[in-house]
Every structure is written in C-alpha cells, then in structure tokens.
Amino acid sequence: MACPDGASGLWVPPLAAAAPRGLCTDCGISRTAEPKRCGQACQFIAPDYPAREAQVHGRSRDPGRRDELHFGPFRRMLRASLRAPLAGAQWTGIATRLGERLLQQGLVDAVLAVAPDPTDSWRPMPVLVTEPAAMAQCRGMRMGYAPLLALLEPARARGFRRLAIIGIPCQVYALRALERELGFERLYVIGTPCSDNTTTERFHEFLALLAEDPSTITYLEFRADYHVELRFRDGRVREIPFLQLPISKLPADFFPLTCRTCVDYTNVLADLTVGYMGGQGEQWLLVRNQRGEELVALLGEELRATAPGSAGKRHNAVAGFLKNVERAAGGLPLRAMPNWLRPLMGWLMPRVGPRGLEFARTRVEMKAVETVLHLRARHPRRLRHMVPAHVWALVRPYGLVPREGERR
Numbered sequence: 001m002a003c004p005d006g007a008s009g010l011w012v013p014p015l016a017a018a019a020p021r022g023l024c025t026d027c028g029i030s031r032t033a034e035p036k037r038c039g040q041a042c043q044f045i046a047p048d049y050p051a052r053e054a055q056v057h058g059r060s061r062d063p064g065r066r067d068e069l070h071f072g073p074f075r076r077m078l079r080a081s082l083r084a085p086l087a088g089a090q091w092t093g094i095a096t097r098l099g100e101r102l103l104q105q106g107l108v109d110a111v112l113a114v115a116p117d118p119t120d121s122w123r124p125m126p127v128l129v130t131e132p133a134a135m136a137q138c139r140g141m142r143m144g145y146a147p148l149l150a151l152l153e154p155a156r157a158r159g160f161r162r163l164a165i166i167g168i169p170c171q172v173y174a175l176r177a178l179e180r181e182l183g184f185e186r187l188y189v190i191g192t193p194c195s196d197n198t199t200t201e202r203f204h205e206f207l208a209l210l211a212e213d214p215s216t217i218t219y220l221e222f223r224a225d226y227h228v229e230l231r232f233r234d235g236r237v238r239e240i241p242f243l244q245l246p247i248s249k250l251p252a253d254f255f256p257l258t259c260r261t262c263v264d265y266t267n268v269l270a271d272l273t274v275g276y277m278g279g280q281g282e283q284w285l286l287v288r289n290q291r292g293e294e295l296v297a298l299l300g301e302e303l304r305a306t307a308p309g310s311a312g313k314r315h316n317a318v319a320g321f322l323k324n325v326e327r328a329a330g331g332l333p334l335r336a337m338p339n340w341l342r343p344l345m346g347w348l349m350p351r352v353g354p355r356g357l358e359f360a361r362t363r364v365e366m367k368a369v370e371t372v373l374h375l376r377a378r379h380p381r382r383l384r385h386m387v388p389a390h391v392w393a394l395v396r397p398y399g400l401v402p403r404e405g406e407r408r
C-alpha cells in the first residue's frame with residue numbers, strides 16, 4: 001500500500017512485480033511501464049561507458065590523467081568527513097546530508113534513496129523523500145537489491161520535476177542511459193561505490209557466521225584498514241581482521257554472478273561519488289563534474305576535507321587474489337590461510353598493505369580480475385559486450401588479455 005508522506009516526509013509508492021531477467025540486480029526498470037527498456041539501459045547487457053561518460057561529464061575517462069583509468073572521470077578527489085558525524089550513518093553521513101541540504105535549499109522536489117524495510121532493517125526499500133528531516137531515515141547501508149528506479153514514474157506522475165538520486169553503480173548506469181527520455185528538469189546524482197552485494201536473505205547467512213546473536217547486529221562495514229566493523233544493538237563494537245572472516249565457509253554462489261562481474265566499482269556516472277575506499281579511515285569523495293562541485297559546496301564549513309594519501313604497493317596483493325579467484329571460478333574451494341598465520345597477517349596488512357588511494361586501486365583491479373575470470377567460467381559469450389576496454393587495461397599487468405572473440 002502506498003504510504004502517505006504528509007507527516008513523515010517519506011513516500012513509499014507500491015511496486016509492480018519484477019519481470020524475469022538473466023543477469024539482473026532489480027534496479028527497478030523491469031518494474032516500469034516499459035520494461036523492454038532494460039535492453040538499452042542495463043549494465044549487464046551491452047554497456048557503453050565511453051559514450052555515457054561523455055554524455056554526463058563532457059568527456060570519457062583519460063588514461064593519461066592519473067587514476068582516471070581506475071576511478072573514471074573526475075575533477076578532484078577529497079578525503080573528507082562531516083565535522084559532526086550523523087547518528088546512524090554508514091560513515092559520517094555525507095550522502096544523506098547532501099539530500100537534506102538539497103531539500104532545505106529548495107533545489108529539488110524530492111530525493112530518491114533507500115530506507116530500511118520495516119520488516120527487516122537490512123533490506124533496502126526505495127523511498128521518495130520530500131522533507132529534509134526525513135533523510136535521517138535513509139542513513140546507513142542496507143544489503144540487497146533496491147528497485148530504486150521503479151519510483152521514477154510515480155515521481156513524475158506526482159509532478160516532481162527536479163530530483164536527486166542516491167544510488168549504487170548498476171542503478172546509476174540505467175538511470176543515465178534513460179536520463180534524456182525521462183525528461184526531468186534537473187537531476188542530481190549522488191553515487192556510492194558498490195561491491196560484493198548479495199540478496200538480503202544471503203546476507204543474513206553471513207551475519208549468522210559472524211556472531212552468536214546475528215539479529216542484534218545493526219551495522220557492518222568492510223573498512224579500509226582491513227577490518228570488518230560490527231556494531232550491536234547493546235552498543236558493543238567488534239572489529240574482525242579480513243583474514244579471520246569465515247569467507248571460505250560461504251557457499252560458492254553466495255555472491256551472485258552480477259556482483260562478481262559488474263564493471264563499475266566507483267560509480268563513474270555519478271556527479272559526485274561518496275565512498276570510503278581511498279579515504280584512509282575517512283570518507284572519499286570524487287567530484288566528477290560541475291554539478292558535483294555544487295553538491296560539495298552545499299556542505300560548506302560542515303565538511304572537513306584534505307587531499308587523499310596513498311601508500312604501499314598493490315601488485316602482489318592483486319596477483320595473489322587472481323590465483324584464488326582462478327580456483328573459485330574453476331569450482332575449487334577458496335584457499336584458506338593457515339590459522340597460525342592469520343593473526344600475524346592481520347596485524348601486518350594495515351601497516352604495510354596498500355593504503356589510501358593505493359587501496360582503492362587495489363580493490364578496483366581485484367574487481368576487474370573477478371569480472372573477467374567469472375564471465376569466462378560462466379558466460380564466456382558475454383565478455384565481448386559486457387567488458388569495456390578500460391577493464392582489459394586494468395587486468396593486463398596480471399597477464400589477463402582478451403582471447404579470440406572476447407572484445408568488440
């Protein structure tokens with residue numbers, strides 16, 4: 001049932017059913033009046049990143065500009081935090097605070113984002129926010145797929161012409177592909193990076209491996225210092241080194257093929273990307289175009305910002321990861337590190353492993369490696385249309401080159 005937003009400032013229009021699709025993260029397009037648009041909009045069918053980047057930023061990524069091959073076009077990068085972190089936010093709350101500021105300033109009619117589903121706080125529920133204070137309800141990360149773009153039609157029908165969207169890369173790709181025909185007067189796109197998503201149901205299986213009382217976990221984040229942080233309802237906080245995570249206990253299909261093969265980690269088509277990977281313990285902003293500059297300016301003195309740092313070397317970490325993915329893609333179990341070595345490595349990695357921007361480059365290259373190897377193993381014919389040239393350039397230093405028929 002549609003939830004009126006009069007009092008709460010949150011509107012939850014009803015969703016149509018999703019149309020059956022192959023590789024699909026239910027971005028919402030298949031639930032619209034014209035589900036066939038998936039063919040032109042989908043990141044998993046035949047994405048054209050150079051054309052979309054030129055459409056949005058006025059140019060495609062320039063491999064000659066440091067870091068654009070990895071992170072997509074940008075004007076500047078910042079290591080940043082809100083001086084007063086917001087309660088319940090995933091990091092300090094830059095993403096939702098931007099939505100709040102846009103509404104406060106009357107620059108948009110609504111913000112399209114996700115809030116926790118009332119029946120399961122980990123499940124993302126797409127919402128249209130019309131009151132600044134209601135952005136607080138969207139703070140924090142949900143795990144699972146949110147049919148965000150299904151709300152574009154209700155938004156237009158209700159007369160919203162100026163819209164902001166906070167979304168993950170597979171949602172933003174489809175949005176940009178259809179942006180012109182959607183006909184909004186003004187669109188602000190705040191993107192977050194995204195990787196290793198899975199269905200909400202499967203995510204609960206992961207939580208059950210991490211704690212005896214998984215239903216009391218309220219927060220989880222894979223931090224850039226190689227630890228997962230868990231927060232519990234009673235205020236407890238637990239930090240687990242990545243190497244001590246029970247990843248090898250997860251079933252082989254825990255991460256869906258979509259999320260092991262998507263080709264945009266850093267949300268290259270957003271006006272502003274708000275992540276943490278390159279932030280060394282703070283948030284990481286990529287200001288990609290003039291609209292991104294406008295967004296950052298909305299935060300004024302609330303934002304503390306410095307230049308991002310970079311340290312360590314990624315090559316060996318990515319090469320080792322490639323070997324493990326080759327085993328996994330070939331159906332073999334992940335190689336678990338011997339127990340005696342784990343505490344030592346868990347101590348060493350935050351100190352000598354890639355940090356800051358080098359950590360972000362490492363993760364982007366790892367994701368590119370996964371894309372190529374998993375598609376080769378499961379959908380070899382898709383490589384030709386799904387894998388853009390920049391992904392091949394990222395994996396070349398590790399000996400992965402396109403085979404006959406794998407490139408357009």
Ligand SMILES: Cc1cc2nc3c(=O)[nH]c(=O)nc-3n(C[C@H](O)[C@H](O)[C@H](O)COP(=O)(O)OP(=O)(O)OC[C@H]3O[C@@H](n4cnc5c(N)ncnc54)[C@H](O)[C@@H]3O)c2cc1C
Binds near residue numbers: 167196277283
């Ligand atoms: C599945 C997932 C994986 C991520 N992986 C990475 C990563 O590897 N590296 C990295 O730097 N950042 C990643 N992020 C982004 C990161 O978790 C933070 O959301 C981001 O840094 C913004 O923090 P914040 O405090 O400003 O956000 P907040 O102000 O707390 O706002 C969070 C925003 O995220 C949106 N959101 C939450 N869950 C979802 C969802 N499932 N689908 C769509 N939108 C959602 C909400 O609408 C909200 O606007 C990931 C996000 C998601 C959803």
Ligand code: SF4
Binds near residue numbers: 024025027038043044
């Ligand atoms: S991800 Fe979106 S565009 Fe792609 S098939 Fe699914 S609904 Fe359609």
Ligand code: SF4
Binds near residue numbers: 263
């Ligand atoms: S990992 Fe990629 S495909 Fe999966 S939800 Fe995130 S952006 Fe979408």
